[in-house]
Amino acid sequence: MMITARTAGLNLDVLEDRETLMHFGDAPKIDIATGTFMAGWHTAGKEPVGSSHGETRNVTSNKTQLTGGHTATSYTAGDMTGTVDLIKGSPVLDKIEWPDTVALEGVLYRRHTSEVAKAYVARVYKYQDGIVHIKSSREKAGLTIADRASSTDPTPRSITIDYANGDDSVAFEEMFYHIGEDGTVTQVEKKIFQNITDVEAQITAGTAFVPEASASGLTAYVAVTDEDGLVETPEPAEPVGP
Incomplete structure (x- = not known):
């Protein structure tokens, strides 16, 4: 009975759909009232069933050695990375795979250099309760693809996202929206902060x-x-x- 009661009281966010968008320019804009992505944003591509949006934020602990062992005395912000699996075929994926490409008379010359594609990355999550969550990086992230396997059926390729922290230590901006019964999208109203x-x-x-x-x-x-x-x-x- 206790387990049933606890489970019934949980408000779980069940993910219904998700998408990754990227902006390679210098002035990305998202309408704060409706969550509309303005010019310059491109969908990264199609995601296979069972894929996930990975995100890692590392914090390094600095330890002081003592006679009885050691203890963590301070912490340092480390790297922030993300991953997303996408099906090959989108222009965005092609740009990330070969960022230093030269086109001449219809021929694409794929140059293998230290050039890395960089873009603002936005994640969009849609939940079954009608809530839409948008999370965008404040700085351009480095985008790389290492493995390029091909098979009879489309094979997802994993993008490694190296996020950059801003000068003000703010890495992301997030907003929440609600989809009404008529399909309109409105910003979730603030409840506590007034x-x-x-x-x-x-x-x-x-x-x-x-x-x-x-x-x-x-x-x-x-x-x-x-x-x-x-x-x-x-x-x-x-x-x-x-």
């Missing part, structure tokens, strides 16, 4: 408080969007609280 107009008055009245973890009060940060629709490094606003 714009409170009388914050300072409530703090003074004792009906609100600033967590003691920040001795001098929390500082609110406002995300700034540039002319290309990209979120720049947040600029600090006026401190809130005592």
Whole structure:
């Protein structure tokens, strides 16, 4: 009975569909209200059944040797990588396989150099409850394909994605959308985070408080969007609280 009750209470996100998109230019844009991908984004290609979107984020622990052994004393952010399996045939896959290609009089000259295709990578996940999750890299990622097996039936080729961290240590931007019964897509409404107009008055009245973890009060940060629709490094606003 206990197991049944616990299982019934779980809200599992069952994945219904997924897609990987890439932007090789310098000004990728996604409409924040509807999740629409603007010009320059290309679908990476068809994914085989049973494939998965892999993602790894490594953190290195630095250890100090002690007489009784060792202990981790600090941590350093490591590399971030991803993978996706795609069926051969899309122009995007061809560009990643041979990024240094020269076309002359209808002949493609495939050059094997140190050139690596680079693009912004966006993952789109659609769940059975109608929620769509979009996760895009903030920097261009290095894209490589090592193995190129071919068989009678189409064989998926695995893309290795080397993500780059931004100067502000922000690697990804994520948004969630909901598909209505009429097929329209709308941004998921914020539930907990709200714009409170009388914050300072409530703090003074004792009906609100600033967590003691920040001795001098929390500082609110406002995300700034540039002319290309990209979120720049947040600029600090006026401190809130005592």
